[in-house]
Amino acid sequence: MRTDNLKESKVYIIGSGIAGLASAVYLIKDANISGRNIHILEKDLIAGGATDGSGNPEQGYVVRGGRMHEMHYECYWELLSHIPSLENPNISVRDESYEFNERFVSNAQARLLKDGKKLDVSSYGLSFEQQMDFIKLTYVTEKSLGDKRIEDWFDQAFFDTKFWYIWSTMFAFQKWSSLVVMRRYMKRFMHLVDGLPKLGGVMRTKYNQYDSVIKPMKKYLEEKGVKFEMGKEVVDIDFNLSSDKKTATLIYLKDKTEILLSKNDFLFFTNGSITESTDNGSWNTPAKLKGVEESGSWKLWQKIAKKDHSFGNPNPFCQNIDLQKWYSFTATMKDNTFLDYMENFSGNVDGTGGLVTITDSNWLMSIVIARQPHFPTQPSDVKIFWGYGLYPDRKGNYIDKSMAECTGEEILEELYYHLKIQDIMKPITQAGKVNCIPVSMPFVDSLFMPYNIGDRPNVIPEGSTNFAFLGQFAQAPKDCVFTVEYSVRTAQMAVYGLFNTNKEVHPMYESTHNPKYLLEALIAISR
Numbered sequence: 001m002r003t004d005n006l007k008e009s010k011v012y013i014i015g016s017g018i019a020g021l022a023s024a025v026y027l028i029k030d031a032n033i034s035g036r037n038i039h040i041l042e043k044d045l046i047a048g049g050a051t052d053g054s055g056n057p058e059q060g061y062v063v064r065g066g067r068m069h070e071m072h073y074e075c076y077w078e079l080l081s082h083i084p085s086l087e088n089p090n091i092s093v094r095d096e097s098y099e100f101n102e103r104f105v106s107n108a109q110a111r112l113l114k115d116g117k118k119l120d121v122s123s124y125g126l127s128f129e130q131q132m133d134f135i136k137l138t139y140v141t142e143k144s145l146g147d148k149r150i151e152d153w154f155d156q157a158f159f160d161t162k163f164w165y166i167w168s169t170m171f172a173f174q175k176w177s178s179l180v181v182m183r184r185y186m187k188r189f190m191h192l193v194d195g196l197p198k199l200g201g202v203m204r205t206k207y208n209q210y211d212s213v214i215k216p217m218k219k220y221l222e223e224k225g226v227k228f229e230m231g232k233e234v235v236d237i238d239f240n241l242s243s244d245k246k247t248a249t250l251i252y253l254k255d256k257t258e259i260l261l262s263k264n265d266f267l268f269f270t271n272g273s274i275t276e277s278t279d280n281g282s283w284n285t286p287a288k289l290k291g292v293e294e295s296g297s298w299k300l301w302q303k304i305a306k307k308d309h310s311f312g313n314p315n316p317f318c319q320n321i322d323l324q325k326w327y328s329f330t331a332t333m334k335d336n337t338f339l340d341y342m343e344n345f346s347g348n349v350d351g352t353g354g355l356v357t358i359t360d361s362n363w364l365m366s367i368v369i370a371r372q373p374h375f376p377t378q379p380s381d382v383k384i385f386w387g388y389g390l391y392p393d394r395k396g397n398y399i400d401k402s403m404a405e406c407t408g409e410e411i412l413e414e415l416y417y418h419l420k421i422q423d424i425m426k427p428i429t430q431a432g433k434v435n436c437i438p439v440s441m442p443f444v445d446s447l448f449m450p451y452n453i454g455d456r457p458n459v460i461p462e463g464s465t466n467f468a469f470l471g472q473f474a475q476a477p478k479d480c481v482f483t484v485e486y487s488v489r490t491a492q493m494a495v496y497g498l499f500n501t502n503k504e505v506h507p508m509y510e511s512t513h514n515p516k517y518l519l520e521a522l523i524a525i526s527r
Contacts, residue, residue: 007033009264010037011037011265012265013268014268017049017487019049019472020049020491021040022075022488023470024221026495026496027499028221033499034225036225043231049275050064052210053374053375055330057378057379057382060436060437061375063328063374065328066208066368066370069202070203071203072191073484074508075485076488078506080093082220083217085216086211093205093213093217097203100371106198106200108198109198109353110346110347111199111354113357113359114360123162124161124527125161126158126161126525127157130158131526133153133154137179138183138187138512147451148179148180148450149178150173153182166196166357167196169355170196170199170355176323176450180451181447181448188479188508190518191511204351204370208370208375209484211375232254234252234269234296236251236252237250242463246462246465248466267467267468270297271457272297274445274447274472277291278439278440279439281407281439281440282408286404287440289325295443309454312457316452317443317449323449324442324443324445325392325440326389326445327392327403328388329408330387331434333383335383338425339369342369351372353368353369356368358419361414362396362397363391364390364391365403365414365415365418367387368385372384396414397414399411403438407438409436456474457475458475459474492505
């Protein structure tokens with residue numbers, strides 16, 4: 001931790017996802033760094049990273065994914081308590097979100113479907129042996145598990161249980177995902193296990209997360225003087241590496257410019273990205289699958305990882321795209337028919353149902369109908385919903401193509417087939433009142449890939465004097481990746497670790513320490 005006078009220090013943050021933005025907030029609020037001395041370098045032309053949302057009613061809206069929240073995101077909600085809402089600057093984004101979730105409580109009535117009908121989810125369907133495997137996993141050490149996969153721990157029948165359908169689609173786990181990560185989720189979200197079939201305890205923001213979280217954070221930071229330098233891709237970083245110290249000294253940009261770091265300057269790097277190299281298709285064209293070569297953060301991390309072993313190993317997270325990818329889609333409809341049908345069918349008004357998973361879909365397709373409007377600019381006669389498929393390389397049950405090969409129109413036809421509403425939706429399609437944009441996401445499950453200790457670098461590598469890693473691929477003990485909480489926690493760890501703030505990282509909520517939640521979870525898995 002540096003204790004010298006850092007009032008005029010410049011801080012360069014690579015990546016404008018929520019980890020980078022949170023770092024900037026903490027630097028200003030807790031480290032007393034002037035906003036005008038903070039530079040956020042972003043290779044894209046829009047901030048937000050994976051916390052995104054874009055489009056319009058004519059060309060169609062796109063949300064590549066959505067982060068679910070819950071009450072015990074200690075770092076995240078505290079951060080948002082300092083950010084004024086865009087719609088009402090007199091209240092915070094946190095309070096706006098709390099009020100929204102008091103009105104629209106998750107209580108899914110159609111969590112799993114088969115043959116177009118709702119499945120009874122009152123029982124998880126776990127055998128006694130599977131229940132014991134579940135319990136044993138919470139008591140072994142992470143170190144003992146190494147890079148094992150989930151399928152190395154549970155029997156094959158486990159992956160046909162209702163528990164697995166609910167669990168895997170809610171969090172996007174695959175059976176080849178990291179067992180260590182599965183264990184963390186089981187411990188971290190023990191208090192939600194009883195309510196998972198109805199998505200009890202799941203919270204969301206008022207609009208998509210770009211409009212509800214990123215835009216107000218960006219406005220807050222810009223008003224503090226933070227400089228957002230968009231279209232600035234970092235391609236390399238020089239370090240002064242000695243036996244006991246590691247200091248970032250020079251930043252190389254793709255446009256051939258360089259940034260020299262003085263002795264009082266700092267660098268934060270969001271290493272890796274789950275939304276790198278994504279591609280949007282259209283109503284008439286499938287999305288294209290890209291890879292590492294089209295990425296920025298993965299290539300940069302690979303380059304600097306070769307310079308010191310403490311900078312981690314990105315390869316387990318980016319070299320198995322076929323095991324990491326899935327495809328999402330966003331439908332935009334100038335018609336109420338689909339949402340009206342789903343409300344009558346499910347018993348959920350929009351914003352209360354959450355994830356609906358079609359268990360007999362070859363693609364294992366799920367959809368979410370958020371509270372409308374999901375965008376502040378969304379007209380009242382336009383409705384949207386989001387969906388994804390965990391197995392995009394399999395051929396559809398109706399469409400004789402893999403999901404990866406499908407256009408937006410074909411993906412909706414497959415969905416209508418499973419819901420048995422092809423006849424209902426045909427006139428809407430023929431009238432041109434629907435659009436659907438598929439998105440290929442080659443790295444979206446990369447954070448779940450099996451890995452070994454050290455592959456994720458520590459937020460502040462040992463000996464670092466001015467350098468920190470941020471986000472999903474930095475190591476935050478105990479907490480769960482694929483959550484905004486994890487990203488914000490790494491931001492706190494970076495700022496509070498490198499600066500003398502007299503602040504401590506918020507302790508993680510550990511529901512396994514509460515006998516009430518342990519008992520409820522045991523009862524739930526045995527039903």
